[in-house]
Amino acid sequence: MIATWAQIGYLVSAVCFIVALKALSSPRTARTGNLLGAAGAVLAVLITFIAYKPHHLVPILIALVIGAVGGAIGSRRVQMTHMPQLVALFNGVGGGAAALVALMELGEVESGETVAAIATAFTIVVGAISFSGSIVTFAKLQELMTTRPVTFPGLPVLFVAGILGAIALSGWLVSDPRVWVGVLLCLVGLAVGVMLVLPVGGADVPIVISLLNAFTGLTVAAGGYVLGNTLLLVAGTLVGAAGTLLTKLMADAMGRSVFNILFGAVRGGSTLGAGTVSDRPVISGGAQDVAILLAYAQRVIIVPGYGLAVAQAQHTLRELVEVLQGRGVKVDYAIHPVAGRMPGHMNVLLAEAQVPYDQLREMDEINPDFKATDVVLVVGANDVVNPAARNTPSAPIYGMPILNADEAQRVIFLKRSMRPGFAGIENELLYDPRTTLLFGDAKDSLTKLLAAVKTV
Amino acid sequence: MTESIALLTIFVLAAFVGVEVISKVSSTLHTPLMSGANAIHGVILVGAIIVTGQADSALVVIVGLLAVVLATVNMVGGFVVTDRMLEMFRGPAARKKELHK
Numbered sequence: 052m053i054a055t056w057a058q059i060g061y062l063v064s065a066v067c068f069i070v071a072l073k074a075l076s077s078p079r080t081a082r083t084g085n086l087l088g089a090a091g092a093v094l095a096v097l098i099t100f101i102a103y104k105p106h107h108l109v110p111i112l113i114a115l116v117i118g119a120v121g122g123a124i125g126s127r128r129v130q131m132t133h134m135p136q137l138v139a140l141f142n143g144v145g146g147g148a149a150a151l152v153a154l155m156e157l158g159e160v161e162s163g164e165t166v167a168a169i170a171t172a173f174t175i176v177v178g179a180i181s182f183s184g185s186i187v188t189f190a191k192l193q194e195l196m197t198t199r200p201v202t203f204p205g206l207p208v209l210f211v212a213g214i215l216g217a218i219a220l221s222g223w224l225v226s227d228p229r230v231w232v233g234v235l236l237c238l239v240g241l242a243v244g245v246m247l248v249l250p251v252g253g254a255d256v257p258i259v260i261s262l263l264n265a266f267t268g269l270t271v272a273a274g275g276y277v278l279g280n281t282l283l284l285v286a287g288t289l290v291g292a293a294g295t296l297l298t299k300l301m302a303d304a305m306g307r308s309v310f311n312i313l314f315g316a317v318r319g320g321s322t323l324g325a326g327t328v329s330d331r332p333v334i335s336g337g338a339q340d341v342a343i344l345l346a347y348a349q350r351v352i353i354v355p356g357y358g359l360a361v362a363q364a365q366h367t368l369r370e371l372v373e374v375l376q377g378r379g380v381k382v383d384y385a386i387h388p389v390a391g392r393m394p395g396h397m398n399v400l401l402a403e404a405q406v407p408y409d410q411l412r413e414m415d416e417i418n419p420d421f422k423a424t425d426v427v428l429v430v431g432a433n434d435v436v437n438p439a440a441r442n443t444p445s446a447p448i449y450g451m452p453i454l455n456a457d458e459a460q461r462v463i464f465l466k467r468s469m470r471p472g473f474a475g476i477e478n479e480l481l482y483d484p485r486t487t488l489l490f491g492d493a494k495d496s497l498t499k500l501l502a503a504v505k506t507v
Numbered sequence: 508m509t510e511s512i513a514l515l516t517i518f519v520l521a522a523f524v525g526v527e528v529i530s531k532v533s534s535t536l537h538t539p540l541m542s543g544a545n546a547i548h549g550v551i552l553v554g555a556i557i558v559t560g561q562a563d564s565a566l567v568v569i570v571g572l573l574a575v576v577l578a579t580v581n582m583v584g585g586f587v588v589t590d591r592m593l594e595m596f597r598g599p600a601a602r603k604k605e606l607h608k
Binding site: 064068069071072073075076077078079081082085086088089092095096099100103104105106107108110111114115117118119121122123125126127129131134137138141142144145147148149151152154155156158166260261264267268270271272274275276278279280281282283284285286287288289290291292293294296297300388391393394395396398399402403405408411413 | 530534546551552590
C-alpha cells in the first residue's frame with residue numbers, strides 16, 4: 052500500500068483527466084482542459100517517482116526522455132491529414148506498453164489470486180491485440196499496404212482458433228501463472244490483432260482506431276486492477292467508455308453495425324465496391340461558368356471532403372467563401388460526421404485553415420436547408436452525397452445517412468477524375484442533368500474559381 | 508469492504524462518469540477527443556515505472572524500459588498533438604488579440 056498523500060495526489064490527477072474530457076464540450080474551453088490533463092499526467096508521474104522510489108532510476112529517466120522526445124517530435128511534425136494514422140500509432144504503443152507491464156507483473160501474481168490473474172491475462176491479450184491491430188491500421192492509412200480488405204481462405208477459421216487459443220491460454224494462466232504461458236498468450240494476441248484488422252477496408256478503418264482505443268483503455272484499467280493503482284483504473288475506464296461511445300456514434304453515422312464493419316469482408320460484403328468507372332456522359336464546365344453560378348446564387352452550401360485536404364486547398368476555399376460572403380451570398384459548410392478519415396477530422400482540417408467553427412454545420416442541422424439552396428459545391432467529397440446510400444439497397448453504403456445535396460437546384464463537383472470515392476462505388480448524382488463537373492486538382496480549380504468570381 | 512470490491516466499485520463509477528462526460532462532447536471535437544483520450548491512457552507509464560522500479564533481473568528491466576519508452580511516446584505525443592489541434596479551434600477574435608499583444 053502506498054502513502055495516503057500519494058493516493059490523494061492520484062485522485063487529483065484522475066480529476067484532471069475527467070475535467071480535461073469535460074472541457075471538450077466546447078472549443079473555447081477545450082485547450083485549457085487538455086493542458087490540465089497534461090498537468091495531471093505530469094503530477095501522476097512525479098508522485099510515482101517519489102512514492103514508489105523505483106530502482107534503476109537513471110535508466111528509467113533516460114527511457115522517459117527518449118519517449119518524450121520521440122512523441123513530441125512525431126506529433127509536432129505530423130500533417131493534419133495524417134492525424135488518424137498518428138492516433139492509431141500512439142494507441143498501439145500504449146497497448147503494447149500495457150501488455151508488457153502485465154507480463155512483468157505476472158511474476159508477482161500468486162496462484163489463488165483468481166481475479167488478479169484474470170485481469171493480468173486480459174491485459175496481456177487485449178494489449179497485444181491493440182498493439183498489432185493498431186500497427187496494421189497505421190500501415191493501411193499510411194498506404195504502406197493496400198487499403199482494401201485483405202482476406203484469404205481459412206482466415207475465419209484461423210481467427211476463431213486464435214480466439215479459442217487465447218481463452219484456453221488465459222484459463223491456464225489463471226490456474227497456473229507462469230511467465231512463458233503469458234508470453235505465448237501475448238503472441239496469440241498479436242496474431243489475433245492482425246487478423247482482426249486485415250479484413251477491414253476502405254472507410255471502415257477509422258472506426259477500428261476508435262475501437263482499439265477503447266481496447267487499450269480497458270487494458271490500462273485492468274492493469275490498474277492488477278497493480279492496485281486507482282489512477283490507472285479510473286483513467287483506463289474513462290478511455291474505455293469514450294472509445295466505446297465514439298465507436299458506436301461513428302458506426303451509426305455510417306448506418307452500419309460494428310459487427311458488420313469488423314466481419315463484413317469475411318462474410319462477403321464490405322463498403323468497398325467494384326471500383327469500376329462507367330463511360331456515361333457527364334456535364335463538365337469551366338471555372339468561368341461555375342463562378343457565375345456561385346456569384347449570383349443567394350444560398351450556397353459547401354460540402355468539403357478528404358480530397359480538399361489532400362490538395363491542401365482549405366485556405367483557398369476559405370478565401371472563395373469570404374469573397375462570396377462579401378457579395379451577400381449566404382454560405383455554410385456542411386460537415387458529414389465521417390468527412391475526412393475519422394469523426395470530426397474535417398473540422399480539424401478546416402480549423403487549420405482558420406474557418407470559423409460557427410460556419411460549420413452538422414448533417415442533421417443542415418439537411419433540411421438543401422431544398423432551398425441554389426448551389427451545392429462539393430469539393431473532394433463523393434460518398435457522403437451519394438444518393439445510392441438512400442435508393443440502392445444493393446450498394447455497399449446503403450443505409451449510411453448522407454447530405455441531401457441532390458435536393459438542391461444545382462450541384463457542382465470539383466473532382467480530380469471520374470474515379471470513385473473511398474468506398475469505391477459510383478455516384479448517380481454525377482450524371483444528374485443539374486450537376487456540373489469541374490475537373491482538376493482541388494487547389495487549382497479553387498484558385499481559378501476564386502479569380503473568376505472576383506471578376507464577375 | 509475488501510480491496511477488490513473497492514476497485515470494482517471505482518471501475519463501475521468511472522465507467523458512468525466516462526459515458527456521461529463524453530456524451531456531451533460536441534461532434535466538432537471528436538478527433539481531438541479521440542487523441543485526448545488516447546493521451547490519457549498513456550498514464551500506463553505510471554504502471555511501467557512501478558514495475559520496472561521493482562524489477563531484479565536484467566531481462567525484466569530491459570522489457571520494463573521498453574514499456575516506459577512506449578508509454579511515454581503515447582502520453583507526451585498524445586497531449587502535444589491534441590494541443591496542436593485545439594489551438595486551431597480558437598476563434599479568429601482570440602487570434603487577433605494575441606497578435607496585438
